[in-house]
Amino acid sequence: MHPYISRYHYNVEPFTEDALGNLSWGRLGNLILRCASLHAGEHGFGFDDMVKQGRVWVLSRLVIEMDEMPRTNDDLYIETWVGRAYRRFTDRHFSVLRADGTAYGHATSVWALIDLQTRQSADLEALPDGGLQPFVVADRPLPIAPPSRLPRLADSRPVATHKAAFTDLDINGHVNSIRLLEMILDRFTLEELRQQPPHRIEMAYSAEGYAGDELRIYMEPPVDGVRQFEIRKGEATTVVKGSIQ
Amino acid sequence: MHPYISRYHYNVEPFTEDALGNLSWGRLGNLILRCASLHAGEHGFGFDDMVKQGRVWVLSRLVIEMDEMPRTNDDLYIETWVGRAYRRFTDRHFSVLRADGTAYGHATSVWALIDLQTRQSADLEALPDGGLQPFVVADRPLPIAPPSRLPRLADSRPVATHKAAFTDLDINGHVNSIRLLEMILDRFTLEELRQQPPHRIEMAYSAEGYAGDELRIYMEPPVDGVRQFEIRKGEATTVVKGSIQ
Structure with a gap:
C-alpha cells in the first residue's frame, strides 16, 4: 500500500441498513467523511491541526458512485487519498472495496480550506512546507467521472x-x-x-x-x-x- | 468477563457528533441496538435465527440514562447482557463504559418475540431448550431505575x-x-x-x-x-x- 493511501475497515452491522437491506446511503456518506477526516489527521492536516491555524476544511463537492451496495454483515474497506491540490481546492478520492479487493464503488470530493476570521479560502499551493503537495498520490487515478457541471434549475416550486x-x-x-x-x-x-x-x-x-x-x-x-x-x-x-x- | 456478557468497542469518529460535540444520541441509540443484535446473534437467538422460526424481536421499551456523553475521539465500550426472560418479555441491559471501566451511563430495553404469521408474542418461558433462560445473567443488576409507568398525555395539539x-x-x-x-x-x-x-x-x-x-x-x-x-x-x-x- 502507498504510504499516503489509508484503508479503513467497517462492517455492515444490524440497524445500519436501509429498507432495501443495503448499507444506507446516509451511513455510507458518513463513513466516507469520517475516513477523510481520519486520513487528514494522520498526516498532520486534520480538523484539529487546521483549527490551530484558525482554518477549517469545508466540503465543496461530493460524488458517490456505487455499482452495488454492501449488505448486512458485509465487510467493507474504504481507501482514501489526496488526488490533487490546486489553487484553492483539493480533491480527495475514495474506493469502497470488498474483502477481495473488488470495488462496490468509488467516491470523490473537493474541499477548500477556509480562514475562520476572513472566511476566505487559502491558496493550497502557497502553504508552508509544500502544504498538501507531498501527500498527493498522482499515480492512482479516480475510476469514475469527475464532478459534472450542474445546470441552473428551472425556477419551479419546492417539492x-x-x-x-x-x-x-x-x-x-x-x-x-x-x-x-x-x-x-x-x-x-x-x-x-x-x-x-x-x-x-x-x-x-x-x-x-x-x-x-x-x-x-x-x-x-x-x-x-x-x-x-x-x-x-x-x-x-x-x-x-x-x-x- | 461473564461468558454471556459481551463487550463491543467503538470510537467517536469525526462526523458522528452532534452540535454540542458529543456522540449524538441518535448514534448512541443505534450502537446500543447494534450490540443487542450482535450479542443475540452470538448466542443463537439473533435476527437470522428467529427469522428461521418465523419470528422477529420487537423492541418494546428503551431507556437510556447518561451521566456524560462520549466526545470526539473517545473510545467507548458497550457491555450487554440478558437480565430476565419472563412470560412474553425479555429485559436486556447495557453499560456504556470508558476505557478505565467507569460508566458514561447505562441503558435497558424490553423485547418481545413476535410470530410473523399470527403477530402474537411468544411465551419466552416455554421455548425449546429453556429458551433464553440459560443466558440470563442474574448477578449483574441494572444500575439505573427500570422503565417507569408513562401517564396518558393530556389530549393537546401536536407540536x-x-x-x-x-x-x-x-x-x-x-x-x-x-x-x-x-x-x-x-x-x-x-x-x-x-x-x-x-x-x-x-x-x-x-x-x-x-x-x-x-x-x-x-x-x-x-x-x-x-x-x-x-x-x-x-x-x-x-x-x-x-x-x-
Missing part, C-alpha cells in the same frame, strides 16, 4: 420543505452534508428506490444551513435517468445543488 | 408533524426506533439542549410507523424537569410514548 433542527446539525452547528443527501432520498418512495436504486449522487455545496432554517427542496423531472435537485434556504440562497442517477 | 420517508425506515420497512428518538430531540433548540442536556430518555413503543405515515408529535410542559411526549400516526394510534429528563 418539500424541512425546518432544520438539532439532529440535522454537525459539530460546527451546520446542517450536515449527509443529512442534505438524505433529504433528497426522502423525496423518492421505497418502491421507486427498489426499482431504480441510485447509482450516482452528486452534491455541490454552496452555503451552510443552520438550525431553524426553512430548507426548500426543488427537484426537476428526470432527463436521461438523471434528476437535478437543489436545496435552498429562503428563496434565493442555494445550500446545495446536485443530481441523482 | 410538529413529520411525514415518514425512506431514510426513516429500518430493514423491516418500519420507522426506526432511534429516528423516533431524534424526532423528539428536534423539538428542542440547540440552546435548550446546551443548557439542559438530556439525562434520561424513555421510549415505550406500541405501533409501527410506515413510509408515508403522517407522524404527529405531542409534548407536555415539563413537570419536575421531565417532559412526557408521544408520537401518533393519525389521531388515535400511538407509535411511541416516552419522557425526556
Whole structure:
C-alpha cells in the first residue's frame, strides 16, 4: 500500500441498513467523511491541526458512485487519498472495496480550506512546507467521472420543505452534508428506490444551513435517468445543488 | 468477563457528533441496538435465527440514562447482557463504559418475540431448550431505575408533524426506533439542549410507523424537569410514548 493511501475497515452491522437491506446511503456518506477526516489527521492536516491555524476544511463537492451496495454483515474497506491540490481546492478520492479487493464503488470530493476570521479560502499551493503537495498520490487515478457541471434549475416550486433542527446539525452547528443527501432520498418512495436504486449522487455545496432554517427542496423531472435537485434556504440562497442517477 | 456478557468497542469518529460535540444520541441509540443484535446473534437467538422460526424481536421499551456523553475521539465500550426472560418479555441491559471501566451511563430495553404469521408474542418461558433462560445473567443488576409507568398525555395539539420517508425506515420497512428518538430531540433548540442536556430518555413503543405515515408529535410542559411526549400516526394510534429528563 502507498504510504499516503489509508484503508479503513467497517462492517455492515444490524440497524445500519436501509429498507432495501443495503448499507444506507446516509451511513455510507458518513463513513466516507469520517475516513477523510481520519486520513487528514494522520498526516498532520486534520480538523484539529487546521483549527490551530484558525482554518477549517469545508466540503465543496461530493460524488458517490456505487455499482452495488454492501449488505448486512458485509465487510467493507474504504481507501482514501489526496488526488490533487490546486489553487484553492483539493480533491480527495475514495474506493469502497470488498474483502477481495473488488470495488462496490468509488467516491470523490473537493474541499477548500477556509480562514475562520476572513472566511476566505487559502491558496493550497502557497502553504508552508509544500502544504498538501507531498501527500498527493498522482499515480492512482479516480475510476469514475469527475464532478459534472450542474445546470441552473428551472425556477419551479419546492417539492418539500424541512425546518432544520438539532439532529440535522454537525459539530460546527451546520446542517450536515449527509443529512442534505438524505433529504433528497426522502423525496423518492421505497418502491421507486427498489426499482431504480441510485447509482450516482452528486452534491455541490454552496452555503451552510443552520438550525431553524426553512430548507426548500426543488427537484426537476428526470432527463436521461438523471434528476437535478437543489436545496435552498429562503428563496434565493442555494445550500446545495446536485443530481441523482 | 461473564461468558454471556459481551463487550463491543467503538470510537467517536469525526462526523458522528452532534452540535454540542458529543456522540449524538441518535448514534448512541443505534450502537446500543447494534450490540443487542450482535450479542443475540452470538448466542443463537439473533435476527437470522428467529427469522428461521418465523419470528422477529420487537423492541418494546428503551431507556437510556447518561451521566456524560462520549466526545470526539473517545473510545467507548458497550457491555450487554440478558437480565430476565419472563412470560412474553425479555429485559436486556447495557453499560456504556470508558476505557478505565467507569460508566458514561447505562441503558435497558424490553423485547418481545413476535410470530410473523399470527403477530402474537411468544411465551419466552416455554421455548425449546429453556429458551433464553440459560443466558440470563442474574448477578449483574441494572444500575439505573427500570422503565417507569408513562401517564396518558393530556389530549393537546401536536407540536410538529413529520411525514415518514425512506431514510426513516429500518430493514423491516418500519420507522426506526432511534429516528423516533431524534424526532423528539428536534423539538428542542440547540440552546435548550446546551443548557439542559438530556439525562434520561424513555421510549415505550406500541405501533409501527410506515413510509408515508403522517407522524404527529405531542409534548407536555415539563413537570419536575421531565417532559412526557408521544408520537401518533393519525389521531388515535400511538407509535411511541416516552419522557425526556
